[in-house]
Amino acid sequence: MMLLNCMRQRLLEAGPDSLPLRLAFRLQAALKGISMRVNGQGISLVRGRREIVLNPGHMMFVPFAVHSWEMLFETVEGWPSRGRMVLDFSSPGLHQYRKSGLSFYFPAFAEDDCMEAYTAAYRPQPGDVVWDVGAHAGMTACLLAQMVGPSGLVYAFEPDETNFHYLLRNLGRHEIANVIPVKAALSDRTGTANFCMDGTMGAGLNDFLRYAPARHNRVVETLSIKDACERFGSVPEYMKVDIEGAEVAVVSGALDFLRNHPIHLSIESNHMVDGRLTSGPLDAMLSAAGYHAWSSDGFGQRFTWAVPGPAIVAAAEGASQARKVA
Numbered sequence: 001m002m003l004l005n006c007m008r009q010r011l012l013e014a015g016p017d018s019l020p021l022r023l024a025f026r027l028q029a030a031l032k033g034i035s036m037r038v039n040g041q042g043i044s045l046v047r048g049r050r051e052i053v054l055n056p057g058h059m060m061f062v063p064f065a066v067h068s069w070e071m072l073f074e075t076v077e078g079w080p081s082r083g084r085m086v087l088d089f090s091s092p093g094l095h096q097y098r099k100s101g102l103s104f105y106f107p108a109f110a111e112d113d114c115m116e117a118y119t120a121a122y123r124p125q126p127g128d129v130v131w132d133v134g135a136h137a138g139m140t141a142c143l144l145a146q147m148v149g150p151s152g153l154v155y156a157f158e159p160d161e162t163n164f165h166y167l168l169r170n171l172g173r174h175e176i177a178n179v180i181p182v183k184a185a186l187s188d189r190t191g192t193a194n195f196c197m198d199g200t201m202g203a204g205l206n207d208f209l210r211y212a213p214a215r216h217n218r219v220v221e222t223l224s225i226k227d228a229c230e231r232f233g234s235v236p237e238y239m240k241v242d243i244e245g246a247e248v249a250v251v252s253g254a255l256d257f258l259r260n261h262p263i264h265l266s267i268e269s270n271h272m273v274d275g276r277l278t279s280g281p282l283d284a285m286l287s288a289a290g291y292h293a294w295s296s297d298g299f300g301q302r303f304t305w306a307v308p309g310p311a312i313v314a315a316a317e318g319a320s321q322a323r324k325v326a
Helices: 002-014 019-031 059-067 069-075 139-148 161-173 225-232 247-252 255-260 279-288 310-325
Strands: 035-039 042-047 050-054 079-081 084-089 093-096 103-106 129-133 153-157 179-182 191-196 217-223 238-241 264-268 291-296 303-308
Touching (some): 019 035, 019 059, 042 059, 050 059, 050 069, 059 069, 103 161, 129 139, 139 153, 139 161, 139 179, 161 179, 217 225, 225 255, 247 255, 247 264, 279 303, 303 310
Parallel strands (some): 050 084, 129 153, 153 179, 238 264
Antiparallel strands (some): 079 084, 093 103, 191 217, 264 303, 291 303
């Protein structure tokens, strides 16, 4: 397994123009019955009467499209073309979600509809303060805003400039007033960091990405959980986190704070860092901190959930009562 991971890492480091990488992706697609064609117009993936079209510069997303084939067609509406049902992510566009019927603009890939996974352990309630960390173009933020209602608040963290533009566009399109966009990355410390700003769902802090081309490198503001809470003047009841591998660093840098401030966590942990999925370290750290933490791939990819344990809740309630008496 270690050798396999090492070979995969070297292929990714070679970049999207590498012939061995393209051959590896074509083989991976073929094993799923999907043919892959590449030309100047885009990357075409075809299986039966279904087709997914990607931007020519998004070769690194071929494995995601192959792995998520059924999920993508179940999530957003396709368009009939040339006898096929087509999902065209080759350029910015408007995509309609099948479950909600809502439409959102995206710079490329439509955002996954993972709300069932994100709310499997805790469903935000009216009046809650929640964080959408890694908000991308805002689809999840808009749905969270509906859950917490006008008396609640959603802080949507998205440092990528292109994604942030689409986040604002979608908030305006749906007239969402209870989402506060935050153009910063959550990290283990407050300051600045190098960020791969490529306007896709794979944008993230360079230190945790397997492929981060220098041309997309930008310096962004970072906030720790503790400092973000101090800046906003509140602690969220719930956090949705999808930050491309940085989740272990974020949580490890906030363990002392999390021990004293109960927050329900829902984290996409399907990311490889140092040769292993981030779900393992997250389970261990959060369990040791007094949370009930567990992970599962029952929703098509790996997620980790953490619910504050009784001792954390009791300590927070005691501190709250003490402040009221004072």
